[in-house]
Amino acid sequence: DFLSAEIIKDYKEGDKSLHLKLEDESKYCKELPLLRNPDILVGENDLTALSYLHEPAVLHNLKVRFLESNHIYTYCGIVLVAINPYEHLPIYEDDVIYAYSGQNVGDMDPHIFAVAEEAYKQMARDEKNQSIIVSGESGAGKTVSAKYVMRFLATVGGSPSETNIEAKVLASSPIMEAFGNAKTTRNDNSSRFGKYIQIGFDKRYRIIGANMRTYLLEKSRVVFQSEDERNYRIFYQLCASMNLPEFKDLGLNFFYTSQGGDTSISGVDDADDFEKTRHAFTLLGVKESHQMTIFRIIAAILHLGNLEIHVESSKDTCTILNEDEHLNNFCSLLGVDYSQMQHWLCHLKLVTTFETYVKNMSWQQVVNTRDALAKHIYSQLFKWIVQHINKALHTSVKQHSFIGVLDIYGFETFEVNSFEQFCINYANEKLQQQFNLHVFKLEQEEYMKEGIPWTLIDFYDNQPCIDLIEAKLGILDLLDEECKVPKGTDQNWVQKLYNQHTRSQHFQKPRTSNTSFIILHFADKVKYESEGFLEKNRDTVYEEQINILKASKVKAVTSLFQDENNAAPSTSIRKGTAKLSIRSTRPAIKSANKEHKKTVGHQFRNSLHLLMETLNTTTPHYVRCIKPNDEKLSFKFDPKRVVQQLRACGVLETIRISAAGFPSRWSYHNFLNRYRVLMKKRDLSKKDKKQICLTLVEELIKDPDKFQVGHTKIFFRSGQVAYLEKVRAAKLRAATIMIQKTVRGWLQRVKYKRLRQAAIVIQRYTRGFLARRLAEHLRRTRAAIIFQKQYRMLRIFRAFQGIRSATITIQAFARGMFVRRIYHKILVEHKATILQKYARGWLARTHFHRIRSATIVLQCYYRCMKARQELKALKIEARSAQHLKKLNIGMENKVVQLQRKIDEQNKEYKLLNEQLSALTSAHSSEVEKLKKELVQYKQSHQGDDSQLLSFQEELEHLRLELEKAHGERKVVEDTYMKEKDLLRKVRLKFTSEMKIIFFFFSYFKDGFTQSMIEENGQMKKELEEERSRYQNLVKEYSRLEHSYDNLQDEMILMKVTKQTAGHRRSPSNQSSLESDSNYPSASTSEIGDTEDVIQQMEIGVEKAAMDMTVFLKLQKRVRELEQERKKLQTEIEKTEQDLPLGLAFVGEPVLGADFDAHSFLSKRQELESENKKLKNELNELRKAIADGATQNSSSSDVQDRYNLLLNQLKSANEELEVRKEEVLILRTQIMKAAQQKGTEKNTVTERTEDWGYLNEDGELGLAYQGLKQVARLLEAQLQDQRREHEEEVEALKKQVDAMKEEMEKQQQAVLQTTLQLSPKVQVEFGIQQEITRLTNENLDLKEMLENLESNEMKLKKQLKFYVKKVKDSALGWQHESKMQAVVQRKEKDFQGMLEYFKEDEPLLIQNLIIDLKPQAVSATVPCLPAYILCMCIRHADYISDDQKVHSLLTSSINGIKKVLKKHNNDFEMTSFWLANTCRLLHCLKQYSGDEGFMTQNTPKQNEHCLKNFDLTEYRQVLSHLSIQIYQQLIKVAEGILQPMIASAMLENESIQGLSSVKSMGYRNRSSSMADGDSSYSLDAVIRQLNMFHSIMCDQGLDPEIVQQIFRQLFYMISAITLNNLLLRKDVCSWSTGMQLRFNINQLEEWLHGKNLQQSGAAQTLEPLIQAAQLLQLKKKTSEDAEAICSLCTSLTTQQIVKILNLYTPMHEFEERVTVAFIRNIQTHLQERKDPPQLLLDFKHMFPVLFPFNPSSITMDSIHLPASLNLEFLRKV
Secondary structure, eight states: OOOOOEEOSOOOTTOOOEEEEETTEEEEESSOOOOOOOGGGTTOSBGGGOSSOSHHHHHHHHHIIIIISOOOEEEETTEEEEEOOSSOOSOOSHHHHHHHTTOOTTTSOOOHHHHHHHHHHHHHHHOOOEEEEEEESTTSSHHHHHHHHHHHHHHHTOOSSTTOHHHHHHHHHHHHHHHHEEOOSSOTTEEOSEEEEEEEEOTTOOEEEEEEEEEOOOGGGGTOOOTTOOOBHHHHHHHHTTTSGGGTTOOSOOGGGSTTSOOOOTTOOHHHHHHHHHHHHHHTTOOHHHHHHHHHHHHHHHHHHTOOEEEOTTSSOEEEOTTOHHHHHHHHHHTOOHHHHHHHTTEEEEEOSSOEEEEEOOHHHHHHHHHHHHHHHHHHHHHHHHHHHHHHHOOSSOOOEEEEEEEOOOOOOOSSBOHHHHHHHHHHHHHHHHHHHHHHHHHHHHHHHHTOOOOOOOOOOOHHHHHHHHSTTSHHHHHHHHHHSTTOOHHHHHHHHHHHHTTOTTEEOOSSOSSEEEEEOSSOEEEEEOTTHHHHHHTOOOHHHHHHHHTOSSHHHHHHTTTSOOOSOEEOOOTTSOOEEOOOSSOOSTTTTOOSSOOHHHHHHHHHHHHHHHHHTSEEEEEEEEOOOSSOOTTOOOHHHHHHHHHHTTHHHHHHHHHHSOOEEEEHHHHHHHHGGGSOHHHHTOSOHHHHHHHHHHHHOOOGGGEEEOSSEEEEOTTHHHHHHHHHHHHHHHHHHHHHHHHHHHHHHHHHHHHHHHHHHHHHHHHHHHHHHHHHHHHHHHHHHHHHHHHHHHHHHHHHHHHHHHHHHHHHHHHHHHHHHHHHHHHHHHHHHHHHHHHHHHHHHHHHHHHHHHHHHHHHHHHHHHHHHHHHHHHHHHTSHHHHHHHHTTHHHHHHHHHHHHHHHHHHHHHHHHHHHHHHHHHHHHHHHHHHHHHHHHHHHHHHHHHHHHHHHHHHHHHHHHHHHHHHHHHHHHHHHHHHHHHHHHHHHHHHHHHHHHHHHHHHHHHHHHHHHHHHHHHHHHHHHHHHHHHHHHHHHHHHHHHHHHHHHHHHHHHHHHHHTSOOOOGGGHHHHHHHSSSOOSTTOOSSOOHHHHHHHHHHHHHTTTOTTHHHHHHHHHHHHHHHHHHHHHHHHHHHHHHHHHHHHHHSOOTTOOOOHHHHHHHHHHHHHHHHHHHHHHHHHHHHHHHHHHOOOOHHHHHHHHHHHHHHHHHHHHHHHHHHHHHHHHHHHHHHHHHHHHHHSOHHHHHHHHHHHHTTTSHHHHHHHHHHHHHHHHHHHHHHHHHHHHHHHHHHHHHHHHHHHHHHHHHHHHHHHHHTSOHHHIIIIIIHHHHHHHHHHHHHHHHHHHHHHHHHHHHHHHHHHHHHHHHHHHHHHHHHHHHHHHHHHHHHHOOSOEEOOGGGHHHHHIIIIISOOGGGGTTSOTTHHHHHHHHHHHHHHHTTOHHHHHHHHHHHHHHHHHHHHHTTTOHHHHHHHHHHHHHHHHHHHHTSOOGGGOTTOOHHHHHTSOSSOOOHHHHHHHHHHHHHHHHHHHHHHHHHHHHHHHIIIIISOSSTTOOOOOOBOSSOOGGGSGGGTTOOOHHHHHHHHHHHHHHHHHTTOOHHHHHHHHHHHHHHHHHHHHHHHHHOGGGOSHHHHHHHHHHHHHHHHHHHHTTOGGGSHHHHTHHHHHHHHHHHSOOSSHHHHHHHHHHOOSSOHHHHHHHHHHOOOOSTTOOOOOHHHHHHHHHHTTTOOOOSOOSOOTTOOOOOOOOOOOOOOOGGGOOOOGGGOOTTOEEO
8 A cells, every 4th residue: 555654854865765754653764755746736637647657646646536526537648547436426417418518628527428528529520430448347337437428429419310319329228238237246237248339420420320249248147147146137127027917927936047146136126127128129119029029038048947857867867857847938938849859958969970879968968058058049139139229220321430339348357267257358458459559659649749859668568468369379279279179178278278388478387287377468467267168169059959949930039040050960860850950069070161150269359350440440538447446335445456457457557658758748828827936027028938938947947858848838757847836836935925924014013003092092081980980989898898807707717617626526537547447458468468578488489499409400411511522622632732832822811810800809799798788787777676666556556446436426426417417408408499490480481471472473463474475476486487388388389390491491402302313412512513603503692691601611621621623712712702892893883973963963053943042042051061071971981991992900990990980971861861851941931932922023023033133143153153163073082082992993903913823823832842742741741731821811811802892882882872862852952842742741641651562572571571681770760670560560450451461470470580590690680680579579569459558658659559450369479489589599699608608707817817727637628728829708708798788789679688688698607607617626726716706796897887787697696606705715614614504505515515525726825625524514514405416507598578668669750761672662
């Protein structure tokens, strides 16, 4: 086990050990331990993001995530590690699927859905098949993980047709689990086979079908189960359903189902599972009769296991009774002959070269034959079920791509390993090899992409082990060869293995066995027992029994065995028996090449090779399931088992490959955000982020080999990120301390000054008051104290004297008694001690003397022996002369030394004798003293006996008095307690009565109000629910209606397809084909509408990026744009020619009228000034057009210029209307003056005189000449502007031509360059880059031109309308004298009705609805189309034409639906028609004649009410349509906002400096790209909301509907943000909470600024606000837990616990949330009844309400603009 520790002593370079503190103990390590990752990296989502990559770090990270955060998924590079929690977690609901759908794999927390989404997205993006490989031990959760993958794909890629193919794919799981899963000791639902499911998709990436392949079904489980294991689940499901009438003949006690002991599993209902299995069969199209046949076969297998085999006397012969019930049931269920099956179960037919004979079988052979038949029947049934499932999932539609899900067994090793484990481990060897190569390839591609030098990394290659198994003369080859030998045995095969592979590195022979062998697999060393290998590989079934089954009366049983090869020779036996094809145990020589079937090993090897070929053609995704413990306990982590599995599944190999290179990788943007605190100010001023980061890294990390700089990222060696974090934490800590010191000092000084000043004032007044009160108190109490002193002294003194005397007496007697007791005890103990002392001394001395004497004897004998030996040696040595020399050397010195030693010992002896004599005298004196004391003590003891008796009598007397006093006290206390209880009862009685009175008072006071409030709330709630159900029905109706329209379109398309006989084109190449055609396409009939063309061309360019014809198509498109520009230019020239004529009409005088010259001239001058003003505005308009055509400004500038010109045109139009009214007034005055003068004089004379008078000084002629000059000047200026415009157009044409030439030159250069290279380099490098660049440039140019053209079109329409206004005013001024009365009568009598002919109705719908653009009526009354339709309806009602009303309303509704279907993603168009539909609904209500809708009408509006028809039903239809449009508007707005929300609310750095980016592993976050280009800010969201609000307000949408729309949008923002917060660990931090709270405040301020506080949008943000506060609150003590529970009322318990589990410190000074605190939170929240759902349903839609909003505009005041082309409408 690996344990964490803390260094308690500084480490110095060169030390080989560390002093560590582990669980409050010091531990000394001989070697340096592995380093631990910093806290910021603990619990990381991706293991490859850890700074230190080794087994302890990986294990600790998984343990923290699993136990503390309850996260079962963790990334390890490309691998998803899934730890089985052994309990159901709420993380697999549909809302979680929708949350992960469309997200990048690194954007959310690790999940099985993220891997499935990544596979689905790569399939759609790269158009390459994908594979998801799920592996692991039995019980690790492989099957469940595969089911979740298929469920995700079925939900995301749902079938567009009504075949429900995704439901069929999911329905195959319960069937395969019933027939292929069983309970084992490791797993209650273990898959006993491997499967590979290919889910097919069409070109739109919708599921169209699936296909399943299975591998190595464990057939032996059918006939044998170990202890505590079960057979396949279908057997128990069938037995559990015996109460059904169709299964009444079945029983429970079958041999094949009861070998493992208890047949039940806790929490599993076999009968319910059986119903699910039958339902799945029905969903897959299996008929009821076929299902019954399947169940009959299952029952027959069970009865076959219960056969009673009787042994005859010879013991080699066995029989089955004729009346055997189970065999009879077996034959009747399968429809086979009883006698034949009875005979061939006990007999064996052998075929030799010359004869054939039948042999009896022993009991064991019969049992083996029976079991083999049962296994074979079940295997064939399993294959048939798989084939039928594939048939049901097959589709005739061509498959475009597929995603394969491989659920295969992991590496297995048991006490006894057999053929099944060998095949399983062989498959894992192949998969591990493919995994290693893929990981190595990805690492290499990453380094090459970033331009980092790549050095080869050694990794484990298991090809030798695979060759050992599958190569020529390998284990499988030798096994097949031995199976062909007539008398082949397992022992012979093992001997061949020993002879062939003993020298192999991966093969070993056990020392203690000759029947087993050992293979060194990549994960572990496995010992295989050879017993049963040959039999399992042969899988022998006698053909006599197979032929009996083929002759079954049941067709389904016969079909199970039709596909088998009748290879063995068949002979006929004697008369009276049936003809049977047999396969003998010794096959004949002639039929050696006609085996019944291939061996199991050969089949498995072929299927495995096919699987590997399939996987190698796909992009793999890996899921490694880990079993945390063997006890199946929830959230228990066994480190040893986990490490073993991590090694076995290759996760640690991935870690090793990553650690060998540069495992830590940072983008420059994230690195700059994280470590900018370490950078200097002058470095931050640079613009190149790469250079800034490089400067910092070079400054901090001196070794250049520790990091590498790529194109977009910085790569670090292992441990470098931890070092950078340490430096960053140190700097932040120092800065924090400095800030804290300064701020705290300032705060304390301010607080101290304020408190000091307040304290001085308070003290001054308080001290004066206290001093006065104290003086008074002292005077009053001094006298009382004197009296009290004397009285208390006397009373206490008397009591003290009595107590003292009694105490002294008691103490005397008690002390005497205690002393006597102690004395007696000491005396007894002293005597016993003396006896013990002497006894022990005697025993010790005796023992010592005995041992000493024995020791002396031993020493004597031993010393004698040694002395004799020494003497002998000395004698021998003494005889030598050399010895004598040695004796004489140093003898004198030794004598001197010995003399000195004798003297020292004599001195010590004297000193010890003196000490002994002193001790003896002292001891004797002490003994005498003790004897004297003993005598004195005895004498005094004799005199105390009499005194003791008197003391005892007095003590007894005092005891009696004390007992009497206690009795009296007890009586007093009892009396007191009784009185106290009585008073308490009375008080409680009064209190209860008061409570009852108060309760009834409050009840009668608030009861009625409370009941009314509750009833009103209930009624409102019911109303909301009813409205929601109603709108859901409307939504469903709309969906069905759209589906009906789509089906009609498809039918039409199919008819057209049949007529054109194969000339279909897909939408992807339609635009390109239409552009090459000579005929215009119906879908692109409008030349100005080029957005669809742009989109189609972009799709074409993406799909044909390698096609050189793209250049030609772009050139052709440029020529078409030039032609369209020329047409626009001619139209502008015509408009310029017509405009001076209109202005000339304005300038011509009316010569035939008599009027006042002075007033006319003044009005004429005013008109001339207005003409000049209009001329200036036209000049500005032309100048803006010219500037827009020549300058390449951004879209925002063009929009601003267009808005400016539009406002100018609006103001000019208004002024023109005012001047028109003035002209009319002037004309009426002139006509009145002429009539008055006509009555007095003759008409001719008057005209002559008046003319002369008017023109007497030539003023009229001069004015006319001046106006002509003004007109010529205007015409000359317009001509100049037209010439300038033409010159600018020519300049643009030249630019286009130059760009064409440059494009052609670049194309030629690219072709010349690439021709010199190899074809592969040409395709991948040269052409692709050039085509991409040039395509982008041309598309940008095209987009710019189309924007300018669209602006010119808008301005052209405004100019036409303006010119027509001018012409109308001029013509009206010219002819008003003749039509004055008529004009006044029309204005007076207009009733607000519009008349049209029946044949003009389609034109009305076309111009007013289908072809209408919202910009065309932006300058008019809001909701103008609704008013026009209402006026047309009023006229139809006026003439009482019900057919016309019906036709008009029906056509209008269908037209609106058609427009919305065409522009289903256009917010402006949808909002426009929502406003008009609501306004039409309001108008029909307002003018319906119903008094409830007429309360706010004016008298004139009441006159315009409908007279003949009641349109209530059409109002209901319009209400339905409004709901549909509202839902579509919400959908469009959500589609625009949804990609922006998570990035803007959680990732964008709204407050600078709070960002805390962490190092990411292999799966980098999509929002962490270079410079953050793919992220959105909150300003972008607010700008989008502003655009929505301005569009809806400009189009006149009701404010109540606008409020409901924003309430819905803000709910979606809150739900998506909260869901992302709950699914992303990287954003659950304090800094994110601060950012989130700031962003929410910005949204609330936006609501306040738009006056939307009453919309309820702010309330939808409440869960998000509480989540942000939860991230910022303290999370330590129980008080913090109570505060969190009281604050987070809008969050559920699961959400609160999830956020706390996900909370991740981003800085060193932050702390993690402890498990104990989370448990405390759960305890506090136990009483809550929250829904089990974790995530919010962001697709939930509030019911919409359309309140009645009458219009104040009258129908007769509405003007029809000419731009609508509604000239056929006549005012009535």
